[in-house]
Amino acid sequence: MHRIVIVGGGAGGLELATRLGNKLGKAGRAHVTLVDRCAVHVWKPLLHEVAAGSLDTHAHEIAYAAHSHWNGFAFVHGEMTGLDRESRRVKIGPTFESEDRDAEVLPSRDLEYDTLVLALGSRTHFFGVPGxxxxxxxxxxxxxxxxxxxxxxxxxxxxxxxxxxxxxxxxxxxxxxxxxxxxxxxxxxxxxxxxxxxxxxxxxxxxxxxxxxxxxxxxxxxxxxxxxxxxxxxxxxxxxxxxxxxxxxxxxxxxxxxxxxxxxxxxxxxxxxxxGIKAPAVLASLEGLTVNHVNQVKVTRSLQSETDGNIFALGDCASCAWTADVLVPPRAQAAHQQAMFLCKALSARIEGRAVGAFTYKDHGSLVSLGSPTAVGSVAGITSTGKFFVEGFVAKLMYAALYRKHLMAVSGLRRTVFGIAAHGLGRLLAPRVKLH
Ligand SMILES: Cc1cc2nc3c(=O)[nH]c(=O)nc-3n(C[C@H](O)[C@H](O)[C@H](O)COP(=O)(O)OP(=O)(O)OC[C@H]3O[C@@H](n4cnc5c(N)ncnc54)[C@H](O)[C@@H]3O)c2cc1C
Missing domain, CATH: 3.50.50.60 (FAD/NAD(P)-binding domain)
Known part of the structure; x- marks a missing residue:
């Protein structure tokens, strides 16, 4: 069976693994594996709320092990440390009990692939500023x-x-x-x-x-x-x-x-x-893959590596042209659109059909300014193609973005029950996590 390995279960990678698992994995048309260095997924745009204590992570975590079981793909807990393109193997480093890397739980392993998708996201770029x-x-x-x-x-x-x-x-x-x-x-x-x-x-x-x-x-x-x-x-x-x-x-x-x-x-x-952001340093160390100055893998319009057609990249770790001189921006909406595209493209690939070309559509941006305010410009039907939104309506639209992600990965039933459980939890707990 065709082996698809996706490294990185973030905004783009988890959605892709879920879609492919349900479409190809459950039907026995491909073996889909997701690799992530963490055991749980939390949608990255929520992190500022976690930092300010306004969001209890436990209510929003998706455990990869259970999620993969429900959605027809396999999960491997570990960090990608290297790649052997000749023999098509991803190198996974050892897994440790804690961040201190003292007690080893799993040793280093290799994972074979026919198609590899790199979805490792990005890290903060400190631009060498002292301290x-x-x-x-x-x-x-x-x-x-x-x-x-x-x-x-x-x-x-x-x-x-x-x-x-x-x-x-x-x-x-x-x-x-x-x-x-x-x-x-x-x-x-x-x-x-x-x-x-x-x-x-x-x-x-x-x-x-x-x-x-x-x-x-x-x-x-x-x-x-x-x-x-x-x-x-x-x-x-x-x-x-x-x-x-x-x-x-x-x-x-x-x-x-x-x-x-x-x-x-x-x-x-x-x-x-x-x-500022840059893609993880491991990508620059992978022999034969071309990356740009911030470690993003350079991909063609079909999201395939410029130098290896068996390797695709999406989201923040991919350098993908939007227009002649502008790259697709590092945003959750871009990772989502690329996951949707790759779900179709990889299905076509295993059937021997052409994968097509990805086109990014900017649906605008919303910025949350605490509760109950947000502001932004979103795609609409004005002469400029965008309209300005502010206040409670913008906040509702902002909240809908996360629900959309949940729907894409967890489906309608889990999303609705999740929202209800979360709403009840908020009635019983302080608005800020204090411990
Ligand atoms: C605070 C904050 C707010 C944001 N708000 C917005 C917003 O409002 N709208 C918007 O569009 N975007 C927003 N973004 C940007 C958005 O979060 C990213 O563009 C998006 O998450 C990128 O998705 P991704 O799948 O490429 O990577 P990520 O979602 O970052 O996922 C990467 C995954 O790869 C895993 N990983 C990394 N390295 C390895 C490795 N070596 N081996 C195995 N696994 C690995 C990580 O554990 C992670 O699960 C925000 C970002 C932040 C930090």
């Missing part, structure tokens, strides 16, 4: 989001215990990068502050317990989105007393401050790096 990697927290994984949440709680508790509620006892938070991740996190932290004050875990006058500064190198926040979205977002953030500093380049990060071009230092008990 950034050591002192700033990134938001790429569930562990990092949980680490940030716990650190925020610890710092808030310490300041609260020491403080008299004066502005000097405020927790200073610097967020580097005014893209969607930075903006959404800044807004979400205001929500966290409100709840911590409610439970007397944080003191200070309204708006002063957390002093949040958002730093952006470009001349506006959300530089990839239309100017109207940027301007509205900035106004909303400033109304939330979030200090927005554009045209500001960070030159170094220290344990308690951030230095910007010109030499000024901005106090920071916690620094979060949300500026």
């Amino acid at each position: 950034a990697e050591e002192h700033a927290i990134a938001l790429d994984t569930l562990e990092q989001a949980e680490h940030l949440r716990k650190r925020l709680l610890r710092v808030c508790l310490r300041k609260h215990a020491q403080g008299t509620g004066e502005a000097d006892e405020a927790v200073d938070i610097a967020i580097i990068g005014g893209g969607a991740t930075g903006v959404e996190l800044a807004a979400e932290l205001r929500r966290m502050e409100h709840t911590l004050k409610q439970f007397r875990l944080l003191s200070g006058s309204p708006r002063s317990a957390m002093r949040i500064t958002l730093l952006e190198r470009g001349d506006r926040v959300l530089p990839a989105l239309p100017r109207r979205v940027s301007d509205t977002t900035r106004a909303i953030l400033e109304k939330m007393s979030i200090s927005v500093r554009v045209s500001t380049s960070v030159t170094s990060v220290r344990p308690d401050s951030v230095e910007v071009a010109g030499g000024a230092a901005i106090a920071a008990d916690i620094t979060i790096w949300a500026a």
